[in-house]
Amino acid sequence: MTDAISSVLSQIRAHEMRMKGVGDTAAGSAIAPTAAGIGGTQATEGGGFRSAMSNAIDNVSKVQNEAGELQKAFEMGDPRADLARVMVAMQQSQVAFRATVEVRNRLVQAYQDVMNMPV
Template sequence: MTDAISSILSQIRAHETLMRGPTADVAAGNAIKPQGLQPDAIGRGGDAPGFGDTLNRALEGVSRAQRESGELQKAFEMGDPRADLARVMVAMQESSVAFRATVEVRNRLVQAYQDVMNMPI
């Protein structure tokens, strides 16, 4: 049984070596840092925002929703006629859902990081 497994593994490795070519174990000169790009431009494909920018904007949106919800709640408690109960409740639910989604994204990112760190080299 182990001879069959070893045979299959050796065939897979041979196939991978053929697919990669003779310099598969040697990293290309531009594999780590693409040439022609400044260090600040890495990860930003032209005008597209990077992952960090997108994450910052999402966090700012959650923060803004929580701030507006708190302001509406305070205005309602102070008796402001423009802050009705329905608007306050909707704003509170929106900020709650946004916060829970952010926490879930954070948990997934942490799990992905831990998975990558636990990968064998």
């Protein structure tokens, strides 16, 4: 179980490092939160857990949208969208979504564990 958590965390860190390499071009095209963050504080520059999760969710959304577009192209008879590419894209989006849900479930469980700790 700890290997699975370590694997997910390493994937998130790798994704964060790739996003740092992209720079401001990716941040300019993404929807950035302008309101105050949790607890009324502004989001900090330079990343952290919040930005890593936001980037991961944006990536899952992008993968799902691309898979949906490829599926639609295949259904419309586009010769560039073959069945193998569509199936691979759909599986990639499914795996990305499942990983995101698993991270969310573990975060909720950790929050509940902390809240149930005696003070």
